[in-house]
Amino acid sequence: MTTTEEHQARLAEELPAAWRSVFHAVPRHVFLPGKIWVRGESDGQPIALDRRTAPDAWLEACYRDAPVAVQLDDGGPGGSGYVSSTASMPSVVATMLEAAELSEGQRVLEIGTGTGFNAALIARLVGAGNVTTVEIDADLAEGARAALAEAGCSSVATVVGDGENGYSPGGPYDRVIATAAVQRIPYPWVEQTRPGGRILTPFGTAFHSGALLHLHVADDGTASGRFGGDTAFMWVRGQRPSHGAVEDRVLAEHEYTETTTSLHPYEPVGDFDASFAIGLGVPGMRSTVVHDHDDPATGRFTVYLMDADSGSWASWRVTPERSGGYRVCQHGARALFDELSAAHTWWRRAGRPEHTRFGLTVTPDGQRIWIDEPGQVVSGG
Ligand SMILES: C[S@@+](CC[C@H](N)C(=O)[O-])C[C@H]1O[C@@H](n2cnc3c(N)ncnc32)[C@H](O)[C@@H]1O
Structure with missing residues (x-):
């Protein structure tokens, strides 16, 4: 049987060296519920793993560099098995945290608490009292609160609500970090970030699963920045593209x-x-x-x-x-x-531009997408 420490050490090897000690300090299994789902190798469909009946497989899944589903179908009965919450893939979490350039004392708003794991990592970097995290699902938020307390991060403020509204009582923030994807940047995220602060969010379209968008907030109430990196996340609830077989x-x-x-x-x-x-x-x-x-x-x-x-x-x-x-x-x-x-x-x-040549500007009136520089609008202008 492999011990928790051995699993942790194996995962650490898959992460960038600079992030190993941060991840080591936040044991992922503390944040994962007893029932999880991993992707089936043949068809990609979720396969349930129960900690009580398969403790070794469960623990191994907690420390794989892979996303782990923690809720299907918004927690409702039946349903098609749509994955509605995951603990994100650790190496993707590390990439996003690195891009956010976090440091002690910054105030951070996370959208999409899920398990609370990412909030705990952020808390290690900026101090637990500086972190607010918003989750739309009350049961998930309750689980995250308990896990954060067990991990010594009870001063992270875990709020139940629609993250598209941000959370103004905790602001202004130096960073807004979304761990659910959007197609339209909610303007409250801009309003609640101090000038000079940043918004980091997965951004997708109905056709493309998405890239990371890195916005800089200006003092005129706008935010602007470029896309960079392949970052596919689940959608914020209010912006899911319509399904249909x-x-x-x-x-x-x-x-x-x-x-x-x-x-x-x-x-x-x-x-x-x-x-x-x-x-x-x-x-x-x-x-x-x-x-x-x-x-x-x-x-x-x-x-x-x-x-x-x-x-x-x-x-x-x-x-x-x-x-x-x-x-x-x-x-x-x-x-x-x-x-x-x-x-x-x-x-x-246009010369087959890479996605990194595109950027987005948000104003109170909406968003526009540009190529190379904000004046060259390609959509939404
Ligand atoms: C990929 S998971 C987040 C992973 C999480 N950060 C972690 O460390 O476990 C996305 C989460 O966003 C939540 N979510 C979706 N729409 C939301 C919204 N409008 N406001 C707040 N949370 C939302 C989902 O319920 C889900 O738990």
Whole structure:
């Protein structure tokens, strides 16, 4: 049987050297509940692990460099098994904390308490009395409070509420660190950060799972900064893109137009920077890949593009034996494939910019996305 210390030491080796002592001081297993879910290796579906019946596997999972799900379906009964809270992947947590440039005495607001583990790490760096963390789910917040107390961080203020409102009584903050992704930056985060302070948040679109956004708050009530780093997090509750299975959205009675294209989905859908730019340019569009008979080995698949709001969809059929182009069908008010294709062409003509060339500015009136410098607005202007 491997001891907790051995597990801790093994995880430490996977983290940047500068972060090992901080993580060592905050034992992750103290923050994880008795029932957790890990990703199944074959299909990625959550597999339950119970501390009482499988203590060794549970402990091993606590110290793997992987996200651990701690709640499904917002804690409700039944449901599809949607992961609604995780203890984030330790190396990603370290990356975010490093980017936040924390130091003793800074006041920090964390959005998305989850297990409380990240709040405890932040507390090690800035002092527990300087940390406020907001969690929308009361049961999770209660679990985090207990774990924080056990870890000696009871002076972290754990608040139940909607983190999109921030938490003004604890402000102004030097740092706002979100551990749930947004598509729109809530303006209260800017208002509650002191000029010169920073906001660090995972940012995504319906099409792209996201990158880290690093905003600097100015003294004129705006915040601006660039994207950098592949950081996929779950959504804040109020900004989840609409779900929907292909069979519910693509119906036999739907009329559609049919064309062919020479564009293969590999780059627009699979390339991180291309799909990041397309997600910014084509709001609300999600993609789902359906392999024939669930067997990728056939090489045949269909990419579905769907917009829940308008009910529009497009299908993009890929077969290895293609001749004369890939078949595209489009239904609804939005011609989603055409929108994707135009955004992809824009990205290619712009010189295939990496996501780090894009940035975002937030004002009281909304947000705009730019390339290279804030004057070159590409969307939301
Ligand atoms: C990836 S988990 C956070 C991990 C956490 N920082 C930790 O160390 O365990 C995201 C959390 O954000 C919470 N959340 C989602 N929407 C929220 C909102 N609007 N306000 C506050 N918390 C929210 C979820 O319930 C979930 O617990």
